[in-house]
Amino acid sequence: QVQLVESGGGSVQAGDSLRLSCTVSGGTFTTYNMGWFRQAPGKERDFVAFISRGGDTTSYADSVKGRFTISRDNAKNTMFLQMNSLNPDDTAVYYCARRFALTRNNPRHYDYWGRGTQVTVSS
DSSP states (O other), rough: OEEEEEEEEEEEHHHHHHHHEEEESSSGGOOOEEEEEEEEESSSSSEEEEETTTTTOOEOTTTTTTTEEEEEGGGGGGGEEEEOOOGGGGOEEEEEEEEOSSSSSOGEEEEEOOOOEEEEEEO
């Protein structure tokens, strides 16, 4: 059974930075394409970033491009999301997930999910 656990969320001021981690257990992490999503209250779960199994391919939502960086350490079964220049619109629960189908930004193409970590950005 694949298990994903997010950490690193918190409450920060606009302009601050946070680094989220997603630790994966079960299965073979090096074979997993992974992604980050976020969900604000009353809104749908939105794509944030994607990284391929080897880390050589990444993609981002337009809203975070240039501010967020996705990475992974396959030796530690861990994926990261470095978030800089945070603003109140980034407030959400952030989830990591494993992709099983082709589309990078469709949450329905991800099968295993963590429970999420809250990020709150105040102005």
